[in-house]
Amino acid sequence: MKKDDLxxxxxxxxxxxxxARIHRYTQGMTNVGFLADELVQDAVIRNLEIVGEAARNIQRDHPSFAAAHSDIPWEEMYLMRNRVAHGYFSVDLGVVWQTLQRDLPELQQQISRIRPS
Known part of the structure; x- marks a missing residue:
């Protein structure tokens, strides 16, 4: 499927x-465990990139949908993607952990509610 067809x-x-993958990778994990596990860090960061890129694509390719759901933090999702994608070895893993603990559960609920059938 071409990107234009999405x-x-x-x-x-x-x-x-x-x-869902981020939750699966970090299930039962503590902050200390996360900070010690580079494989999980890399997997989480990659999936945050996917979240942010998809958010940007919705804003760009479907602006009326994004505007109709302005309570969704589309821009913040994309900015987080940029921070982790371009931070290389300077990504603040404490911020990443806080994001997945504090923000992702609510975001998952918000996004699930607006999913078209």
């Missing part, structure tokens, strides 16, 4: 799948 529901599903 619909809002496809991008929403990308976001939900990435969040």
């Amino acid at each position: 619909r809002v529901v496809d991008y929403i599903d990308h976001i939900l799948s990435a969040i």
Whole structure:
């Protein structure tokens, strides 16, 4: 499937799948465990990139949908993607951990509620 053929529901599903993978990778993990596990860090960061890229694609390719759901932090999702994608070895893993603990559960609920059928 070409990128131009992707619909809002496809991008929403990308976001939900990435969040589910992050939860699976970090289930039962503590902050200390996360900071000690480079494989999990890399997997989480990659999936945050997917979340942010899908959010950006919704904003760019489906602006009326993004505007209709302005309570979703589309821009913040993309900015987080940029921070982790371009931070290389200077990514603040404490911020990443806080994001996945504090923000992702609520984001998952918000995104699930607006998913087109």
